Amino acid sequence: MALLDLDPRAVATARRLAERAAAPVIDLARRHTTVSLERATLRLAGITGADHTHRAGDVPWVNRVVDTVRAHCGLDHGAALPVFHALAEHGLGTLTDLAEATAAGQVQYRVPTGADAARAEGSARAAIARGLRAVDRNRADRDRLVADLGDPPRRPWLYLIVATGDIDEDVVQAANAARAGADVIAVIRSTGQSLLDYVPEGATHHGFAGTYATEENFRIMRAAMDEVSREVGRYIRVTNYASGLCMSEIAVLAGLRRLDMMLNDSMYGILFRDINPVRTFVDQRFSRQIHARAGIIINTGEDNYLTTDDAVDAAHTVTVSQLLNERFAHEAGLGDHLLGLGHAFEIDPALPDSFRLELAHALLARELFPDAPLKWMPPTKHMTGDVFNGYLLNGFFNLAGALTGQSILLVGMMTEAVATPFLSDRDLALRNVRHVLDAAGGLAEDFRPAPGGLIVKRAHQVLGEAVDLLARIADDGLLNAIAEGTFGLMKRPADQGRGADGVIAKAEGYRNPATDLLDTGGDQ
Amino acid sequence: MSALVRPYGDTRGDGMAQLSFTLPVPHGPRAEGAALLLARKMGMDPAMVVHSHPIGPEFTFFVVYGSVTHTVDLDEVTVVERDYPLLTPGEVNTAVRQRLRRELVVVGACIGTDAHTVGIDAICNIKGFAGEKGLEYYRELRVVNLGAQVPVPDLVKRARAERADAVLVSQVVTQRDAHLRNTREMSAAFREAMGERRPLLVAGGPRFDPRMAADLGVDRVFSRGTTPGEVASYLAHAIAGPTGPTGPARAESASTDPTRADPVANPEATRP
Numbered sequence: 179m180a181l182l183d184l185d186p187r188a189v190a191t192a193r194r195l196a197e198r199a200a201a202p203v204i205d206l207a208r209r210h211t212t213v214s215l216e217r218a219t220l221r222l223a224g225i226t227g228a229d230h231t232h233r234a235g236d237v238p239w240v241n242r243v244v245d246t247v248r249a250h251c252g253l254d255h256g257a258a259l260p261v262f263h264a265l266a267e268h269g270l271g272t273l274t275d276l277a278e279a280t281a282a283g284q285v286q287y288r289v290p291t292g293a294d295a296a297r298a299e300g301s302a303r304a305a306i307a308r309g310l311r312a313v314d315r316n317r318a319d320r321d322r323l324v325a326d327l328g329d330p331p332r333r334p335w336l337y338l339i340v341a342t343g344d345i346d347e348d349v350v351q352a353a354n355a356a357r358a359g360a361d362v363i364a365v366i367r368s369t370g371q372s373l374l375d376y377v378p379e380g381a382t383h384h385g386f387a388g389t390y391a392t393e394e395n396f397r398i399m400r401a402a403m404d405e406v407s408r409e410v411g412r413y414i415r416v417t418n419y420a421s422g423l424c425m426s427e428i429a430v431l432a433g434l435r436r437l438d439m440m441l442n443d444s445m446y447g448i449l450f451r452d453i454n455p456v457r458t459f460v461d462q463r464f465s466r467q468i469h470a471r472a473g474i475i476i477n478t479g480e481d482n483y484l485t486t487d488d489a490v491d492a493a494h495t496v497t498v499s500q501l502l503n504e505r506f507a508h509e510a511g512l513g514d515h516l517l518g519l520g521h522a523f524e525i526d527p528a529l530p531d532s533f534r535l536e537l538a539h540a541l542l543a544r545e546l547f548p549d550a551p552l553k554w555m556p557p558t559k560h561m562t563g564d565v566f567n568g569y570l571l572n573g574f575f576n577l578a579g580a581l582t583g584q585s586i587l588l589v590g591m592m593t594e595a596v597a598t599p600f601l602s603d604r605d606l607a608l609r610n611v612r613h614v615l616d617a618a619g620g621l622a623e624d625f626r627p628a629p630g631g632l633i634v635k636r637a638h639q640v641l642g643e644a645v646d647l648l649a650r651i652a653d654d655g656l657l658n659a660i661a662e663g664t665f666g667l668m669k670r671p672a673d674q675g676r677g678a679d680g681v682i683a684k685a686e687g688y689r690n691p692a693t694d695l696l697d698t699g700g701d702q
Numbered sequence: 703m704s705a706l707v708r709p710y711g712d713t714r715g716d717g718m719a720q721l722s723f724t725l726p727v728p729h730g731p732r733a734e735g736a737a738l739l740l741a742r743k744m745g746m747d748p749a750m751v752v753h754s755h756p757i758g759p760e761f762t763f764f765v766v767y768g769s770v771t772h773t774v775d776l777d778e779v780t781v782v783e784r785d786y787p788l789l790t791p792g793e794v795n796t797a798v799r800q801r802l803r804r805e806l807v808v809v810g811a812c813i814g815t816d817a818h819t820v821g822i823d824a825i826c827n828i829k830g831f832a833g834e835k836g837l838e839y840y841r842e843l844r845v846v847n848l849g850a851q852v853p854v855p856d857l858v859k860r861a862r863a864e865r866a867d868a869v870l871v872s873q874v875v876t877q878r879d880a881h882l883r884n885t886r887e888m889s890a891a892f893r894e895a896m897g898e899r900r901p902l903l904v905a906g907g908p909r910f911d912p913r914m915a916a917d918l919g920v921d922r923v924f925s926r927g928t929t930p931g932e933v934a935s936y937l938a939h940a941i942a943g944p945t946g947p948t949g950p951a952r953a954e955s956a957s958t959d960p961t962r963a964d965p966v967a968n969p970e971a972t973r974p
Contacts, residue, residue: 354758369831370820373849386820450829452838452847486828486835558833594833602724605757668828668838676849 181627182545182637188645189546195648196501199656204509206657207463210456211688213375213680215464216257217244218426219692221434222309223258223302225273226393228379229281239277240427241376246280250287254685258306258692263290263298273305289687303691303702310471310692311701313433317473320436323404324413330361332619334554334579334587336611337417341366341598343385345395349402354601356406356414359608362439362586364417365399367391372422372451373676377431387598391418391428396435415439417477420465421447423457423677429465433472439518439586440469443479444506445499448660449668450482454675455660459506466510467696476512477586478503481522481555483665489524489559493539494643495665496521500543501648502656504550511696514549518586522555523575531632533574538636540582541627546641554579556590568592569610576614581625587611705776717769719746724763729756737764745772786939788931791840794938798842801942802867805844808837808937809861809901810870811852814884819850821907822872825930834931843934854884854891861892861901867941868902870933871920873910881907882918889919902940904933 217240225243228236247257261276264285270276279285290298330336338360340351345365352363368385371378381398382390389395396418403414415438420429425447432440444462447453469476480496480503487495500519507517521543525532543552556575561568572590579587589607591599599607627633651659663669695701711718721741727733734751741749746768753765789797798806810822824831826847828838838845846864848857861869871888873881885905892900905915906924915923922936 357758368820370823373819373823451827486839561833600724601757601761602722602763605763 180545181625182541182634183629184542184545184637184641188641192497192501192546192641192645192648193505195645195652196498196505198652199648199659200502200505200509203459203656204463204506206456207459209684210460211253211256211682211684211690212426212457212460212677213244213248213253213682214424214426214457214461214677216247216253216690217241217424218430218464218468219256219258219306219690220244220261220273221427221430222313222692223261223273223305224309225277227274227277229277232281236379238376238379239274239281243273243277243280246285247287251289253682254688255289256684256688256690258302259290259295259298259689260287262302262305263288263294266297266301295689299689299691302689303695306691307695307700307702309430309434310695313430313468313472314701316433316436317471320413320438320473323407327407327411327413330412332615334584335361335415335551336608337362337364337553337586337588338604338608339364339366339588339599341388343368343387343389344383345381345389345398346383348389349399352399353402353406355604356403356410358605359612360414360589361412362415362417363399363403364439364441365389365391365395367419372419372447372453375423375677375680377424377427391431393431393435396431396437400436415475417441420469420476422451423447423453423461423680425458425461426464426468429468429472429474432474433468436472437474439475439477440465441479442466442469442476443520444503445660445665446479446482448670448675449665450479452668452670452675454678454681455657455670455672457675457677457681460681462506463510464693464696466507466512467693470511470513470516471696471699473516475516475518475551476507477518477553478520480520481524484522484524485559486668489522489526490529490535493535493640494647496539497542497546497640497644498647498651499665500547501644504547514547515551517547517550518553519543519547519550520553520555523557523578524555524559527557527560527571527574533578534632535636536574536578537582537627538633539640540578540584541633542637542640544582544584545637551585553586553588554584555588556594558590558594561590561592561594563596565592565596568594569606572607572610573614576611577618580614580619581622583622706773707776708773709770711769717771719768719770721746721766721768722764723766724757724761726760727762728760729754729762733762734764737762737766741766741768745770747771786936786943789935789938791835791931791934794840794934795842797938798840798942802842805842806868806937806941807844807846807864807866808868808870809846809848809857809864809866810837810872811848811857812850812872812874813852813854813857813888814873814880819872821874822847822849822870825870825872825906825928825933830930832927832929834929836930837934839930840934843937854888857888858891858895862896866901868904868937870904870906873905873907881909882914885918885920893919902937904936906933 220240225240228238230236244257247260265276338355340348342348348365366388368388368390378390378392381394403416407414417439420440420442447458448455480499483495523536557571569592591603591607593603657672661671708717709719737751749768752767757763810826812819826845827836830836837843903920904922905920908926910923910925912923912925
């Protein structure tokens with residue numbers, strides 16, 4: 179129900195401007211490919227495993243193959259055809275055989291033409307379609323499990339984090355968290371994985387402040403949570419990160435291993451990891467197409483702007499980013515029900531009326547995106563180590579979430595900024611949420627911000643500022659806006675940043691059966 | 703006046719303190735007894751378990767109040783002072799602006815074969831570490847992060863080209879003391895190429911001993927758990943401090959160790 183009396187014309191204008199701002203970037207994304215997108219394509223076609231004999235350590239086969247294709251004939255025609263042509267030409271049985279032969283220097287890649295090209299494309303398409311059918315099966319499995327076991331009994335879903343660095347310990351912590359009431363388990367990635375230009379292999383036990391995202395780790399956690407889901411009688415969702423230089427590949431691995439939510443922001447890597455903007459937008463589009471296909475809910479990272487910038491002054495940049503994320507997601511085929519747009523409770527609690535301002539911002543997001551499973555993020559910037567005050571602040575955060583109908587609530591820890599959470603911290607945090615939801619979960623029914631009151635006026639003001647900023651971005655170009663430091667105070671020029679050398683302009687004859695099948699929804 | 707103190711509850715000298723912890727014991731009288739015994743061993747006598755509740759079938763959480771039998775003599779308190787003040791980002795920016803009157807240039811890299819940019823990124827990237835923003839966040843710092851596996855000659859060349867005030871080198875891999883060897887090679891290369899005009903050299907990594915700075919030929923060594931704010935404060939102190947740039951002699955100051963406990967908070971805890 180609309181409580182803010184937002185002007186429908188202003189909302190329509192905001193969406194129109196977001197569409198205009200996004201259009202040139204979407205066009206740019208369509209005209210380029212990346213090394214990660216090509217590797218993701220081959221992962222769909224079935225390449226797995228790593229070269230354990232390389233002097234640089236375990237190098238995934240998919241990296242060896244794509245790097246070699248690039249060296250021999252470039253990637254501007256895509257990797258799929260040269261790879262499947264070489265497979266036929268050398269009479270090799272599997273892509274792993276081809277990868278091994280590649281590593282041994284026995285394969286010369288070239289872009290096939292004529293009948294060779296048609297044959298290669300046919301076999302590439304068949305292999306990739308098999309991969310996509312696996313993704314489709316996982317989606318159907320999830321639907322069936324949710325139907326059998328059930329969704330969490332109430333909103334918001336409770337989202338809890340594990341981050342031990344060791345996948346086996348993560349499983350223990352995740353199972354305990356689920357038994358204690360968590361509905362969504364997020365495994366935090368090892369610091370710095372976003373800047374690796376390959377996806378590590380196998381089960382891992384030594385992450386830095388988190389656990390590496392690998393296909394095997396995904397499999398282990400999903401299998402463990404399937405077991406716990408049956409035990410607790412509701413489907414426990416598993417979350418990881420499709421972000422960084424391997425965004426496309428990790429999205430594919432998530433689809434193949436039935437992860438349920440993925441952190442996947444359109445600009446986070448650019449702003450906070452200094453990843454090349456073009457690379458990010460190309461990988462983002464592909465990864466979102468995969469997420470759409472896999473029925474994975476994306477989580478966007480608007481909360482981050484509020485940790486670098488002031489949560490009141492920069493509130494409208496959150497709205498702008500949400501609208502852009504929505505536009506990019508829609509274009510990639512994600513429906514509203516898969517848009518976990520992010521926002522956060524980060525206003526300085528010392529500011530008078532801080533809670534009313536939080537309510538205004540949270541309600542604005544709720545009313546702008548009524549059908550999106552919004553992700554509500556707890557305070558971090560003003561968590562000082564005073565755990566008692568932190569517990570109180572998290573109570574207010576939980577109340578704001580309940581009152582404004584947030585969909586996914588990241589459970590805040592009173593020991594934020596002190597230590598990685600103790601067992602008791604998680605338990606106390608869940609008690610805090612449960613108390614608020616039990617005591618005031620239905621309060622939204624009675625909550626009517628006064629017309630013309632502070633909350634309503636503030637929401638209108640933020641929307642107005644967002645429309646103004648979107649107009650500037652639409653006129654100047656989104657890439658220029660990013661270069662000028664519009665978001666999160668970071669200036670990121672389009673031709674700079676990490677991974678820029680992994681961006682390739684597509685040639686006229688670029689072929690990629692994966693993107694064809696994703697564009698059309700085909701599975702053959 | 704006596705320098706002896708005890709915790710203050712509501713009466714001077716009552717020694718009252720509160721404590722919470724979890725024991726891996728199922729909830730019940732036995733767990734409470736264990737909690738009381740622990741509190742007594744920690745110096746709380748009498749102690750009261752004012753609250754306990756189970757966390758799952760195997761654990762119990764306690765809140766304990768009690769009078770602490772210990773006293774502390776304030777005259778015995780010694781404080782390890784770091785030899786530079788910990789500044790906020792705003793204060794660092796102000797110091798650089800006022801004293802240097804230009805941006806302070808920082809070049810960061812992982813040298814040798816080390817591909818682990820975890821450390822250098824935690825310090826440099828705006829994302830930061832332990833709830834503190836990285837050096838990129840500081841308006842008056844210009845940060846050039848060269849990333850992984852940077853050969854020493856390239857680092858020297860780039861530091862010269864960028865007119866670096868400071869070079870930060872991160873080393874995570876320590877097999878066969880590679881981190882020590884690489885760092886010595888790096889400092890020697892800077893001495894040879896630039897002599898006294900070399901930039902401030904800072905090495906960091908989880909296995910470094912902060913007391914080794916002089917031995918490694920660098921100005922400062924940061925160990926496990928160092929946050930961007932500490933590094934920024936140090937840079938502001940060493941380069942834009944009240945005494946200004948102090949030249950090669952500054953290496954001597956590196957013996958004082960800004961030690962701190964293990965890394966706090968998980969910086970990725972709530973952020974993608």
